Every structure is written in C-alpha cells, then in structure tokens.
Amino acid sequence: MATKRHSIALFGGTFDPIHFGHLRMALELRQALGFDEMRLLPSHQPGHRESPGVSPRQRCQMLVLALAGCDELQLDERELRRGGATYTVDTLEELRTELGPEVSISFCMGLDSLLSLHRWHRWQSLLALAHLVAVTRPGWSPPQRAKGGDHSPLLDVLERHRGSTADLHGEPCGRLVVREQTLLPISSTHIRQLLGNGQSPRYLLPAAVLQYIEDHQLYRKQNTAGDR
Ligand SMILES: Nc1ncnc2c1ncn2[C@@H]1O[C@H](COP(=O)(O)OP(=O)(O)OP(=O)(O)O)[C@@H](O)[C@H]1O
Numbered sequence: 001m002a003t004k005r006h007s008i009a010l011f012g013g014t015f016d017p018i019h020f021g022h023l024r025m026a027l028e029l030r031q032a033l034g035f036d037e038m039r040l041l042p043s044h045q046p047g048h049r050e051s052p053g054v055s056p057r058q059r060c061q062m063l064v065l066a067l068a069g070c071d072e073l074q075l076d077e078r079e080l081r082r083g084g085a086t087y088t089v090d091t092l093e094e095l096r097t098e099l100g101p102e103v104s105i106s107f108c109m110g111l112d113s114l115l116s117l118h119r120w121h122r123w124q125s126l127l128a129l130a131h132l133v134a135v136t137r138p139g140w141s142p143p144q145r146a147k148g149g150d151h152s153p154l155l156d157v158l159e160r161h162r163g164s165t166a167d168l169h170g171e172p173c174g175r176l177v178v179r180e181q182t183l184l185p186i187s188s189t190h191i192r193q194l195l196g197n198g199q200s201p202r203y204l205l206p207a208a209v210l211q212y213i214e215d216h217q218l219y220r221k222q223n224t225a226g227d228r
C-alpha cells in the first residue's frame with residue numbers, strides 16, 4: 001500500500017487580476033486532495049498569451065493582498081524572480097532539484113489549460129517532474145477520444161497517466177487527475193472588462209485587491225501598460 005509523502009501543489013496563473021474563482025479553487029483543492037502545501041504561482045511573462053495589462057510586480061502585490069491572513073495558501077514568487085518568458089517545465093525542474101526526487105509535486109490547472117497542454121513548452125516532460133491535476137470548469141468537457149477517433153498525442157498521454165487521488169500521495173510525479181469541482185463563474189477578463197467600462201467588479205475579488213486596483217488606477221481603458 002502506498003505511503004503518504006510530503007505533497008506540494010502549485011496553482012499557476014497570470015492572475016491579471018487574482019479573483020475569488022482562483023482562490024476558492026486553490027483552497028478547495030488543498031482541502032479535498034489533502035496537500036501539505038498549496039502555492040499560488042504567478043507567471044512572469046506568459047509565452048502563450050498577450051502580455052498582461054499590468055506589471056508582474058503589481059500582479060504579485062495583488063496576490064499578497066489576496067492571501068493576507070490565509071494560512072492555507074502560500075505565494076511562490078520564483079517565476080517572477082526568474083524573469084523572462086515563463087515556462088512551467090523550467091519551474092518544475094527548478095523545484096524538483098530543490099526538493100529532491102521523493103516529494104510529491106502537483107501542478108493544478110483549470111481544464112481549459114489542460115486542453116492546450118500539447119502546446120506548452122516541452123509538454124511531454126511535465127509528467128516526469130510532477131503530477132497534473134485538472135479541475136473541470138463550466139463550459140469545458142474532459143478530453144475524449146471520438147469513436148474510431150484520430151490519433152491524438154495529448155489524449156494518449158492523458159490516458160496513459162490517468163491516476164487517483166491516492167496516487168498523488170503515493171508517487172512523486174507522473175499521474176493525471178481530473179477532478180470535478182464547482183467553480184465560481186468568474187474570469188479576470190470579465191473583471192478587466194468591467195473596469196474598462198467604468199463598472200465595479202465588487203464581490204468578484206477580495207476588497208483589498210479592488211482597493212489596490214482603484215488606488216493605482218489599473219485596467220482603465222487608457223491604462224494598458226502599467227508601471228513595468
Ligand atoms: N473561475 C475560476 N475558477 C477556477 N479556476 C479558474 C477560474 N478562472 C481561471 N481559472 C484557472 O486559473 C488558472 C489561472 O488562470 P488565469 O490567471 O488565466 O485566470 P482567468 O480568469 O482565466 O484569466 P483570463 O480571463 O485573463 O484568461 C488557470 O488554470 C485557469 O483554468
């Protein structure tokens with residue numbers, strides 16, 4: 001029978017800005033899957049999408065405010081410290097070197113992120129470094145092979161590595177767990193749109209984060225560059 005080893009979960013994102021959807025997902029995952037640590041991991045410069053509208057430092061400050069007083073979630077700033085284009089495989093390699101081969105590392109994401117995994121930098125190396133945990137989000141269905149369906153490298157890998165919650169604790173890496181969880185229908189895009197239209201995103205994100213956005217006049221229509 002598998003023994004429980006120290007387990008660290010990472011929840012990576014652009015967090016532009018952080019909102020209650022991210023925070024609830026991270027907290028519920030930690031509670032439901034029994035991770036010893038759950039770290040929010042803001043990316044520096046996502047290689048796969050448009051540059052965020054505010055600076056990495058500002059996104060990080062909003063995370064600090066969002067996590068204040070919460071012992072169950074931590075902030076991991078390594079991607080911001082590393083700078084440059086952010087690739088998850090680099091982060092996992094760095095962590096694996098730091099933590100050694102036995103600690104369980106799980107990289108958590110929404111299902112929308114999992115569906116584009118085959119476009120991530122060196123994606124085939126990810127499961128040799130960590131487990132992947134994907135949470136279903138309204139409007140997205142888990143990947144499925146069509147009857148007599150095409151060859152899909154992503155589906156092949158996902159099927160081969162499918163595992164259970166127990167595997168996340170019994171093994172250090174190499175399993176994919178897809179978990180159904182009620183997700184709050186909130187997105188950073190919607191929050192940015194509200195602010196851009198002069199409307200309040202109140203109740204979608206922590207009050208301290210909204211106060212920071214207002215104090216620094218972020219996400220206004222004319223403000224797209226931030227203070228990089
Ligand atoms: N409402 C939500 N509940 C749970 N997870 C979410 C939610 N929104 C995004 N996520 C997940 O959080 C991670 C980081 O997402 P990201 O920072 O891009 O947030 P977002 O709200 O999707 O932003 P944007 O609208 O700018 O794309 C991704 O894995 C994504 O699937």
Ligand SMILES: O=C(O)c1ccc[n+]([C@@H]2O[C@H](COP(=O)([O-])O)[C@@H](O)[C@H]2O)c1
Pocket residue numbers: 011012013014015041043046047048049086087088089109113119120121
């Ligand atoms: O490494 C990659 O190529 C890669 C491509 C897309 C997304 N990611 C990571 O997935 C996480 C969620 O991304 P996003 O764009 O939804 O914020 C975040 O930690 C990104 O760094 C990583």
